Amino acid sequence: MKKAFVIAIAAGLVSLSACNSSPTEQAADKIESNTEAVADNLEDAADNVGNDAAEANLENKADAVRATGQNQAEDMRTNDPDTNLSNGI
Numbered sequence: 001m002k003k004a005f006v007i008a009i010a011a012g013l014v015s016l017s018a019c020n021s022s023p024t025e026q027a028a029d030k031i032e033s034n035t036e037a038v039a040d041n042l043e044d045a046a047d048n049v050g051n052d053a054a055e056a057n058l059e060n061k062a063d064a065v066r067a068t069g070q071n072q073a074e075d076m077r078t079n080d081p082d083t084n085l086s087n088g089i
Contacts, residue, residue, distance in 0.1 A: 028073040035069025038062075 021029070039062040046058035 024076055028076040031073045031076060032069055035065050039066040
């Protein structure tokens with residue numbers, strides 16, 4: 001019973017912390033989580049390939065996707081007008 005109570009409190013705190021995030025922060029978090037999921041899928045595919053070259057290629061793509069997602073999320077958070085992706089530059 002105590003464990004269920006602690007889990008319920010932790011879930012409530014997590015949901016409250018999400019409410020205090022700005023829309024920009026929430027969008028940046030979504031970018032990171034989406035690109036992380038894509039990168040994880042690429043790494044899973046790399047694990048299932050029998051060819052070493054194809055495996056390395058997929059792992060490199062996963063690293064590139066992860067880096068791009070982190071850069072886009074950071075750009076969203078800093079909202080630098082020179083590099084913000086929403087301004088078309």
